[in-house]
Amino acid sequence: MSSPLDTPAGLLLVQLAVILGLSRLLGVFARRLRQPLVVAEIAAGVLLGPSVLGALAPTAAEALFPTGALATLHSISQLALVLFMFLVGLRLDTGQLARTARTSLFVSQAGMIVPFALGACLAWWLYGELSTPEVPFVLFALFVGLTMSITALPVLAKLLGDRHLLDTRLGAVAVASAAVDDVAAWCLLAIVVSFARAGELGTAVGTSALALALGVAAFVALRPALARLGRRISTGGGMTEGMMAGVLVLVLCAGLLTESLGIHALFGSFVLGTVFPREGGLARALADRLEDLTMVLLLPVFFAYSGLRTDVALLHDGRAWLMCGAVLVIGSIGKIGGGALAARLAGLPPRQAATVGVLLNMRGAMHLVVINMGLDLGVLSPTLFAILVIVGLTTTALTDPLLRWASPSDITLRARASPATERTAAPPAILCVPGPTGAPAMALLAHALGGSDDDGALYGLKLDRDRRTAAEEVEDELEQLIDHAAALGHSVRPLSFVSTDPGADICRTADVKGAELVLVGATHVPEQGQLIDPVLLDVLRSPIETVGVLVARQLAEIDRVLVLHTAPEEDDLLALAKRIAERTGAALRLVDAASELALAGPADLVVSAVDTEGRTRLTTTLPPKASALLARMTGSPRESRGSLQPSGDATPCTSAPR
Amino acid sequence: MHVGASLKLLRMDAGLSLRDLARRIGVSSAYLSRVEHGIDPPPTAERLAAIARELDLPPALLVDAASRVSPFLNHYLETVPGASALFLEIARRRLNGHQLLRVHELIAQEFPLPEPARRAPPPGLAPLLSEERVVPRLRCAELGDALDLAAARLAPALETSATQLAVELHAAEQRASSHVGAGVAVARLHRASGPAVAALLTLSPPLAMGGGAALRVVVVLVSERSPSALALLAHVSRLAAHGLADAIATLDDPAWIVGRITELEMLR
Numbered sequence: 001m002s003s004p005l006d007t008p009a010g011l012l013l014v015q016l017a018v019i020l021g022l023s024r025l026l027g028v029f030a031r032r033l034r035q036p037l038v039v040a041e042i043a044a045g046v047l048l049g050p051s052v053l054g055a056l057a058p059t060a061a062e063a064l065f066p067t068g069a070l071a072t073l074h075s076i077s078q079l080a081l082v083l084f085m086f087l088v089g090l091r092l093d094t095g096q097l098a099r100t101a102r103t104s105l106f107v108s109q110a111g112m113i114v115p116f117a118l119g120a121c122l123a124w125w126l127y128g129e130l131s132t133p134e135v136p137f138v139l140f141a142l143f144v145g146l147t148m149s150i151t152a153l154p155v156l157a158k159l160l161g162d163r164h165l166l167d168t169r170l171g172a173v174a175v176a177s178a179a180v181d182d183v184a185a186w187c188l189l190a191i192v193v194s195f196a197r198a199g200e201l202g203t204a205v206g207t208s209a210l211a212l213a214l215g216v217a218a219f220v221a222l223r224p225a226l227a228r229l230g231r232r233i234s235t236g237g238g239m240t241e242g243m244m245a246g247v248l249v250l251v252l253c254a255g256l257l258t259e260s261l262g263i264h265a266l267f268g269s270f271v272l273g274t275v276f277p278r279e280g281g282l283a284r285a286l287a288d289r290l291e292d293l294t295m296v297l298l299l300p301v302f303f304a305y306s307g308l309r310t311d312v313a314l315l316h317d318g319r320a321w322l323m324c325g326a327v328l329v330i331g332s333i334g335k336i337g338g339g340a341l342a343a344r345l346a347g348l349p350p351r352q353a354a355t356v357g358v359l360l361n362m363r364g365a366m367h368l369v370v371i372n373m374g375l376d377l378g379v380l381s382p383t384l385f386a387i388l389v390i391v392g393l394t395t396t397a398l399t400d401p402l403l404r405w406a407s408p409s410d411i412t413l414r415a416r417a418s419p420a421t422e423r424t425a426a427p428p429a430i431l432c433v434p435g436p437t438g439a440p441a442m443a444l445l446a447h448a449l450g451g452s453d454d455d456g457a458l459y460g461l462k463l464d465r466d467r468r469t470a471a472e473e474v475e476d477e478l479e480q481l482i483d484h485a486a487a488l489g490h491s492v493r494p495l496s497f498v499s500t501d502p503g504a505d506i507c508r509t510a511d512v513k514g515a516e517l518v519l520v521g522a523t524h525v526p527e528q529g530q531l532i533d534p535v536l537l538d539v540l541r542s543p544i545e546t547v548g549v550l551v552a553r554q555l556a557e558i559d560r561v562l563v564l565h566t567a568p569e570e571d572d573l574l575a576l577a578k579r580i581a582e583r584t585g586a587a588l589r590l591v592d593a594a595s596e597l598a599l600a601g602p603a604d605l606v607v608s609a610v611d612t613e614g615r616t617r618l619t620t621t622l623p624p625k626a627s628a629l630l631a632r633m634t635g636s637p638r639e640s641r642g643s644l645q646p647s648g649d650a651t652p653c654t655s656a657p658r
Numbered sequence: 659m660h661v662g663a664s665l666k667l668l669r670m671d672a673g674l675s676l677r678d679l680a681r682r683i684g685v686s687s688a689y690l691s692r693v694e695h696g697i698d699p700p701p702t703a704e705r706l707a708a709i710a711r712e713l714d715l716p717p718a719l720l721v722d723a724a725s726r727v728s729p730f731l732n733h734y735l736e737t738v739p740g741a742s743a744l745f746l747e748i749a750r751r752r753l754n755g756h757q758l759l760r761v762h763e764l765i766a767q768e769f770p771l772p773e774p775a776r777r778a779p780p781p782g783l784a785p786l787l788s789e790e791r792v793v794p795r796l797r798c799a800e801l802g803d804a805l806d807l808a809a810a811r812l813a814p815a816l817e818t819s820a821t822q823l824a825v826e827l828h829a830a831e832q833r834a835s836s837h838v839g840a841g842v843a844v845a846r847l848h849r850a851s852g853p854a855v856a857a858l859l860t861l862s863p864p865l866a867m868g869g870g871a872a873l874r875v876v877v878v879l880v881s882e883r884s885p886s887a888l889a890l891l892a893h894v895s896r897l898a899a900h901g902l903a904d905a906i907a908t909l910d911d912p913a914w915i916v917g918r919i920t921e922l923e924m925l926r
Contacts, residue, residue, distance in 0.1 A: 496796070
């Protein structure tokens with residue numbers, strides 16, 4: 001029995017199986033290491049080439065990839081490139097490109113010019129080392145500059161999508177700069193390639209101009225027809241095989257046209273891809289159909305073919321590795337620096353700008369496409385080609401670690417959460433009316449509690465249980481509160497509705513508004529044995545930070561404030577009282593025990609804390625000489641707050657443990 | 659009242675750009691933009707049907723939402739004069755929702771439409787509401803307050819925090835106003851998973867918005883992004899066009915409001 005490797009078809013099948021299998025196998029590891037798949041595919045190519053397989057097992061390498069049979073793989077990889085570039089063109093967001101071009105073309109170009117210039121400078125040194133005199137220096141410099149400035153747009157878009165960054169400003173800037181850079185780079189590359197083939201710059205520019213004219217012609221002539229086709233597909237239910245074949249023939253013809261012009265087949269298919277209209281689903285349907293075959297089967301062949309031409313052994317001395325390091329460092333500096341500069345000019349903060357730079361440094365498949373062209377044209381020597389393959393692989397693989405270094409993982413969260421922070425400056429306070437306390441007292445207290453300059457919003461919340469009839473008078477009360485607060489320089493925002501469960505609605509509103517202070521009016525401090533108002537009870541049981549219960553007789557002004565201060569842990573009660581004193585200029589006096597209240601003289605406001613864990617320091621009625629009492633509810637657990645603890649008698653009393 | 663605002667929201671929820679939709683239905687994007695901003699009159703019934711097809715909505719729903727029924731009917735009555743008598747019969751009997759539903763069933767059974775017969779009836783608003791999620795007679799200073807309250811009422815059903823929900827609602831509102839005209843705003847929130855629920859608030863006094871129109875009803879729809887979510891938005895726009903605000907503005911009891919809406923959408 002003869003070996004399957006003996007027939008051309010058998011050999012090809014084995015080659016394809018090995019390439020695909022190894023790419024996918026490495027892909028599994030790449031995913032573990034959070035690397036894009038393209039890293040695995042390029043690495044698989046290098047492994048199968050003379051660098052590793054050829055060096056370790058020359059017989060196996062020769063049997064698997066005999067030198068004479070490489071032409072087939074070359075043809076397949078060319079087809080892969082033509083289809084791949086068609087897909088790249090198809091996926092290119094031309095709409096966004098047009099928008100970006102209008103506003104920030106210059107900014108985006110900074111991301112290209114810096115690496116290009118650095119690469120051209122680097123070429124000065126490399127030319128003497130790695131090139132032959134047959135290659136004109138200008139051509140060599142242009143080519144090295146171009147390889148330095150290319151970005152892997154498809155990989156970039158996928159990586160941003162995976163991290164949910166595409167919709168952020170950072171993502172938009174990164175994709176836009178990459179797209180603008182790449183289009184510019186491809187145009188330049190077209191000129192360079194035709195220059196290399198024609199041998200003189202004048203012819204090259206002429207050819208490129210002709211190609212450009214053809215591109216415009218294609219745009220004008222083909223687009224309406226393609227748009228009609230797209231409409232038919234979107235309304236008539238999908239793409240037929242005939243249409244698919246037609247499109248493929250179009251792609252091949254476009255490639256053929258540019259190839260015969262002396263540029264390269266892939267330019268034609270790329271331009272054709274961009275010409276396809278994005279509306280109507282034609283572009284999407286086509287890309288979906290072509291993507292699997294191209295990306296899974298054909299493109300790995302291209303990577304493998306590149307790998308077969310990469311011989312790392314050519315870097316045999318320290319000098320070669322020094323050059324490799326220099327290309328890597330300078331290329332990365334140029335791309336990261338240029339990208340960051342562009343992003344800074346576009347108005348991103350430094351850290352995000354650095355992230356954009358790192359993203360643009362990812363070279364991926366596009367880089368490989370360019371350097372393969374350079375090798376084919378004889379502009380790049382095999383040694384430089386190997387160096388550039390290593391550089392492309394390294395920068396792409398380094399993107400993820402660098403990205404984690406440059407952008408902390410909460411960057412997405414911050415981008416999302418910004419509307420919330422804009423909404424409120426300081427936590428708002430909610431004033432519940434009605435109150436038996438009356439609107440003036442509530443307004444005065446709200447004024448007294450308001451911070452000096454970082455006022456949160458004040459909401460006047462009026463919940464109306466008894467529907468229509470009560471609604472009218474209730475409006476009046478809310479109106480009064482708004483008027484009184486306005487007289488004190490505060491705007492209270494009205495919020496009233498019919499509620500079947502006012503207690504729950506107060507809590508829910510406080511929760512959704514993020515309120516830290518809720519003021520509730522009460523007719524009286526509950527007398528002995530008397531149950532507390534159910535609404536108040538609900539509010540006290542809620543997890544609202546501060547609930548103030550205002551019991552007022554007549555609160556017209558706040559001049560004298562007594563603080564019933566009993567325990568050191570109530571410093572925040574003191575802070576509350578101090579805030580009132582600061583705001584109103586009232587005299588503040590501390591009283592250590594409730595029994596002293598009676599002796600303390602008249603007061604406008606008594607501030608006291610209610611701790612419902614069994615100890616109560618709240619006077620059961622308003623102190624005789626005070627007009628109002630603000631009870632601040634503290635302590636936990638909240639569940640224990642069934643009712644205010646009844647105390648022995650109706651006179652001011654205390655059981656404060658001191 | 660113009661249907662443009664509803665069309666805009668429907669288009670955006672369907673994820674289509676202005677140019678995209680215009681191109682698909684074969685009009686200029688400038689024209690579609692003028693329609694969406696209420697500068698041009700609502701499109702013809704035929705064009706609305708084309709839009710409905712692109713958005714995967716029942717055409718009748720959109721035609722009805724745009725109050726384009728009478729021109730359409732008039733045209734029909736001119737071509738088939740005999741039909742007038744039948745409509746008169748119905749009108750003279752003052753058939754209510756229940757009875758019309760029976761007539762509808764009979765017609766659907768006897769004369770099924772050739773193509774969209776497989777379509778399930780569009781979802782209703784009332785089944786998504788519950789009394790806890792209806793806030794009657796809200797007085798507030800800005801739409802944001804109403805959205806906050808809706809979030810507070812919706813949070814338990816969605817098992818999420820009210821604050822988070824409010825942030826999402828505010829962000830959605832910032833992207834595009836949810837005012838669909840006729841004093842009704844329909845805020846939509848598309849979540850990755852979870853039940854479809856709705857909240858409804860009536861505003862009293864009406865909340866003045868930019869452009870002179872005052873807001874009287876705020877509906878908040880939370881659902882997964884799906885064709886039926888789109889149909890629901892179209893359906894609520896239609897309810898708005900047919901005087902939803904007038905019908906429930908004076909009601910004080912959440913149960914009455916849900917009942918009234920059930921009645922309004924009996925035949926959909």
